[in-house]
Amino acid sequence: MAGQPILNVSDVWTMIRRDLPLHQHFPVDVKDVATRLSHEKFKDPITEIKGYAIPGFEGLLASNDAGTKWMIAYNDRLASPGRIRFTLAHEFGHYLMHRTFRERFNCGPEEKQALKAAERKIEKEADQFASSLLMPPDDVRRQFEGQPFSIDLLKHCAFRYGVSLTAAALKWRDVAEGRVIVVAVKDGFLDWACSNSAAYHSGAYFPTTRETIELPAASTLNRSIWDSRGQTGVVKTTDWFPAERGDTVVQEFSVIEQGAGYCYTLGILILPELESGQPRDSSRP
């Protein structure tokens, strides 16, 4: 790959914004974009994108021996169309940003914690690229502009961008003003949780990799039912975070997320605004 240009994250975004009229094309056709752009811009283009039924991997990017062309493979059996779209965009991100590092990227569902720090960094960059390619933040903001969050709006976004409800919820969490936490619930416990930066910096986060965290008894997420419209409710903020003010509430939204081989309750928690003078740290005891 000697002589091929290497792009950093900001180069990639400059090129994407300049060359791709993304706003007219949702959901983004990742196969078309990756093939076209790589042929237009580089001497070692992506020439093949194929689905395979190989257990244990989600996607891979690999070059031929001469390093003159690349192929993307994705697992077409286990994943949903939204997951496949995300995987293709992730591999395209490796192609744009990381292909001078290696000739092959195997991307699977393995525990991210098991990866070395350098590998974690490039996996995170590829995920961030995929998320922003499929759901450009400006477009996401426009979908929600002037409207309160709702499961209907979330579904509209998942459909518009061709992604899972979870991917759409995580993107909304990033662009939302105020404190938001997205959680996955299984059997009454948090399976994982992601706070946005406003929530995180106020101490409102759940360390699910270190602790087993049970839902508060009052949470409406305990009562999730198979209703495609989802559920909404409010609970006292102190039910989730005992150190916060007792006279405020958390808005809870939940919907069942299911695909091939997985099923959980997706929860979106909207925390109250912090008032000035209120302690910033609401860490759980």
Ligand SMILES: [Zn+2]
């Ligand atoms: Zn990867």
